[in-house]
């Protein structure tokens with residue numbers, strides 16, 4: 001069974017490095033990790049942290065309305081395709097709705113666009129490159 005729990009900023013670092021790091025210059029500590037409004041969630045399978053996501057209060061100039069950015073979404077490779085990522089996004093959606101947030105957005109890595117599409121996100125604008133990472137699309141979900 002998958003359990004989602006709030007975790008500390010530093011609890012996200014191992015999985016960010018294991019799953020998201022693209023090269024030696026990848027920045028795994030985000031500027032607002034310790035902001036009081038930032039929330040980090042971990043997904044646990046039998047008490048082992050196998051997935052992470054971070055929600056940050058951050059407005060994208062291309063989107064309107066009260067917003068939250070979803071960041072640092074990662075599931076351990078051997079636990080992928082078991083619904084862990086879906087549960088993490090569901091948690092962020094539920095908490096965002098409670099906070100009366102209208103738009104959930106993320107910079108989605110090109111190869112996971114279909115994951116977000118399945119969860120109701122849409123693409124906005126053109127593909128863009130994030131330095132030291134890869135091509136991304138701005139994706140958003142109306143809540």
Ligand SMILES: CC(C)(COP(=O)(O)OP(=O)(O)OC[C@H]1O[C@@H](n2cnc3c(N)ncnc32)[C@H](O)[C@@H]1OP(=O)(O)O)[C@@H](O)C(=O)NCCC(=O)NCCS
Nearest residue numbers: 073074075080081082083084085086108109111112114115
């Ligand atoms: C993207 C990621 C978080 C998805 O997590 P996951 O636990 O494997 O996803 P789930 O099992 O919850 O998948 C939910 C649905 O999305 C689909 N899906 C998952 N990853 C997909 C992908 N890369 N492309 C297309 N569909 C995908 C699943 O098949 C599933 O579909 P279903 O509901 O019809 O069965 C995970 O694969 C990951 O950590 N990838 C590497 C890191 C990364 O790129 N993170 C995103 C940064 S923006």
